[in-house]
Amino acid sequence: xxxxxxxxxxxxxxxxxxxxxxxxxxxxxxxxxxxxxxxxxxxxxxxxxxxxxxxxxxxxxxxxxxxxxxxxxxxxxxxxxxxxxxxxxxxxxxxxxxxxxxxxxxxxxxxxxxxxxxxxxxxxxxxxxxxxxxxxxxxxxxxxxxxxxxxxxxxxxxxxxxxxxxxxxxxxxxxxxxxxx
Numbered sequence: 001x002x003x004x005x006x007x008x009x010x011x012x013x014x015x016x017x018x019x020x021x022x023x024x025x026x027x028x029x030x031x032x033x034x035x036x037x038x039x040x041x042x043x044x045x046x047x048x049x050x051x052x053x054x055x056x057x058x059x060x061x062x063x064x065x066x067x068x069x070x071x072x073x074x075x076x077x078x079x080x081x082x083x084x085x086x087x088x089x090x091x092x093x094x095x096x097x098x099x100x101x102x103x104x105x106x107x108x109x110x111x112x113x114x115x116x117x118x119x120x121x122x123x124x125x126x127x128x129x130x131x132x133x134x135x136x137x138x139x140x141x142x143x144x145x146x147x148x149x150x151x152x153x154x155x156x157x158x159x160x161x162x163x164x165x166x167x168x169x170x171x172x173x174x175x176x177x178x179x180x181x
Contacts, residue, residue, distance in 0.1 A: 011051050012170050013178040015042050015149070020179060029124040037149055037175070039120040043076050052148045052169055053080035056118065059146045059167040064116040066090045066108060068142070070131055073120030077148060081118060090115065092131045104134055111139030119147040122166060125158035132162050149175065 018041050025036040042048040056077065060067075068090045069078025075091050082089035090107035097103055115135055119128055122145070132142045143165060150168035152158045157166055 007170055007174040008051075008055060009174075009178055011048075011055065012174045014048060015052075015170065016175045016179050018042050018045065018048060020175065027123055029126055031123070037121055037151065039073050039148065042148070043073060043120065049076060049080055053077055053084055055169040056081050056146050056148075057084050059169065060085070060087075060116055061114075061144045061165075061167075063114050064144075065113045066110060066115045066140075068092050068105065068110075068115045068117045068131065068135065068140075070117060070119050070127055074118045077120060078118040081146075092117070092135070094127065094130070105138070110135055113140055115140045115142050117142060117145040117164075119145055121149045121151055122147045122158065122168070123151040125152070125164075125166075128159060128164065129162050132159070132164055 019037045019039060021036045021038055022034060025033050027033055042052065064087060067078045067082050067087050069075040069092065071091065071093045078089045088108050090105050090110065092105045117128055117131060122128060128145050135142050144167060145159065145164055146167045148169050150166055151172045154173055159166055
């Protein structure tokens with residue numbers, strides 16, 4: 001494994017300025033936060049999305065065969081990383097469709113494949129944990145998630161219980177270091 005790349009301070013500053021909202025927000029985990037990183041604000045900006053995806057390319061583990069973008073925020077990032085690397089993308093739903101193909105993961109078959117998950121923001125890792133368990137049940141090898149922003153406490157891997165390595169482009173500390181608010 002290569003040494004971690006230092007965070008890109010200009011990317012952190014641009015994402016922080018674009019995405020940090022203050023107020024009272026209920027997170028997916030049910031936790032209440034006084035700030036929120038609205039990742040859709042950077043994902044809707046082609047320049048910022050491209051910059052995040054470019055950073056993610058260097059974080060992908062060797063041997064990755066599929067990029068698993070988690071619904072909904074991980075999908076545009078996984079698509080951009082796929083375009084940059086030529087690796088096929090997989091779009092992972094929160095729950096399987098109840099019609100048509102009834103799939104949980106749209107795209108290539110995952111059985112026997114090394115899947116690197118792509119997520120936008122991780123706080124407790126609930127959606128990533130669920131996707132990891134489900135993809136493993138379908139025969140995928142899932143060992144790593146690459147995320148744009150890791151909001152979990154420093155030096156805590158919220159996904160250690162499922163044996164998943166978290167590789168963030170930026171952490172909450174990186175964003176806090178450049179925040180002008």
